[in-house]
Amino acid sequence: MNMRVSIWPGAGQAFGDILAVARHAADTGWDGVYVADHFMPNAGVGRDPDHPTLECGTLVAALGAAVPRVRIGSLVYGNTYRHPAVLANMAATADHVSGGRFTLGVGAGWQVNEHEQYGIELPPVRERLDRFVEALQVLHGLLRQPRTTVQGRWYQLTDAVCEPKPVQDPLPILIGGGGERRMLRIVVEYADVWNTWGRPDTIAHKARVLDEHCAAVGRDPKAIARTAQAMTFVDGPVPDGLPMPAIGGSPEALAETVAEYRAIGLDELIVPDGMLGKGAERLRAMDTILGIVQAAA
Template sequence: MKFGLFTSITGITWQQLCDLWRHIEDTGWDAACVTDHFMPNVPDPVTETLECWTALSGLALVTSRMRIGTLVSGNTYRHPAVLAKMATTVDIMAGGRLICGLGGAWQRNEHQAYGIPFYTVGERLNRLDEACQVLLHLWHESKSTFQGKYYQLDEAPLYPKSLQQPHPELLIGGGGEKKTLRIVAKYADHWNVWGGPDTLRHKGHILERHCGEVGRDAAQLTRSANMPMQITENTEEKEKLVVGLMRRFGRSETEARDTVLAGSVAEIQDKIGRLQGAGVDQLFIPSFLPPWSLDQLDQFITEVAPAFR
């Protein structure tokens, strides 16, 4: 199993972000990804927030080994042809290490603030489906023509091509069982979702059915989970993390308890073992819930992770 850090770019300076990523690369983490938001989802969102892809291009140059990417880039924020070009450039800058994470986008307040159409959930997912087609056309073909309902290309070139072949790793984030997982089955190299062993096992079976329906081998897909982590034997700290996840993302108590990775080293290893048994290849630790601590991250990578490598 591989282990990555999932970093917010809100409330962190550029220097702090560079220092954090250099540290986790030096200490043996396999990957690091950034969020894609223009401001936080809080009542008064005036907080310093870096921009995802420009930050990632800089991070490509301050790291050299671990894979880097987005968890996940909001499809509504950029035309997919523009994203295809950006992702290719970052992949080249990173020496072929990009994880191009993409999702339908969900944060209403930043759409309203910046005048970006929010659309219905159904339309956002339909746009995501077309966006994946646009990306793959541009990454694969010498010139691309595409006539979709939302996006069109007319003999569009994309050069240079990415260092990764046949294209940058395409990650789709989300757990919607009817549409999102079908999009994953059709186009993705990598599926990512918030959840623990129970969530990943249940949704993994649904993903496998979608893969069968579209003629895809589900074993081709990397599966990763996002799980907030805290190494502690303090019951109050564990409960605080569960409640924080419920409030921040509107999760049920059952979902939050499945998703939270909190306890002693042995308890955390037991839960990761069950996650691995559910078919998960990679675990991402969000550094923002609770706020990141180098001591916790170092303890995880030195005491927890070796049992799964």
């Protein structure tokens, strides 16, 4: 299986550095570039909550215009931050700017300090997921139908248009999340692409649960691409106590894990750039990672 590999430059760095990573990815054979949707770091994992952070929607449009060939995606837009009708228009525009290379990644929203500082409501999980389902109905309708009417509890659209439609027909919708009872069912009902954090064993388990949801609703599991990411280390041991799943530590260890991802049928490995160093060191690490993935093909 030809597993794709994409880079995820952190938005808490200068635009010039993000652009350098994205252009290097395009020049050397990477498949995609993703951007997270946050306005500040998560204060709950020991980061500086005041560290400057660039906004996702503007970044994906800029990268779509400035960087050739690779797919550009959001990983993922938080539903609580924007009305889904506004987001549909943003996504269609980003797809036109990029020439049909945009992937619309969306999620239910979660980061507490952003909601607290900006006065944005963060509902309990059940209500948040209910709202997310309605938002997905809005996105599907506006991006894929001539006109859309949704009379939901949280979103009401009447004979609404979103023009121009995306270049892609359909524009892929990626849903980020790993909750096995509810979120993976939402993935099956609305997503073209599924994404979550995890090492191969975690992804394999959740993929089996996803397949069970597919069987329950009669959807072909092969219709949903599977993507995953983990903090990635090329040179140097993986530290203990990290807040997110991690892989690598050496090129040899990374190669073993890449082979495991490929063996479980992962369609795309997404590599955050936060542990790859800076400047020329980061670009060399990217070259090493790409070489490992290509060698395992």
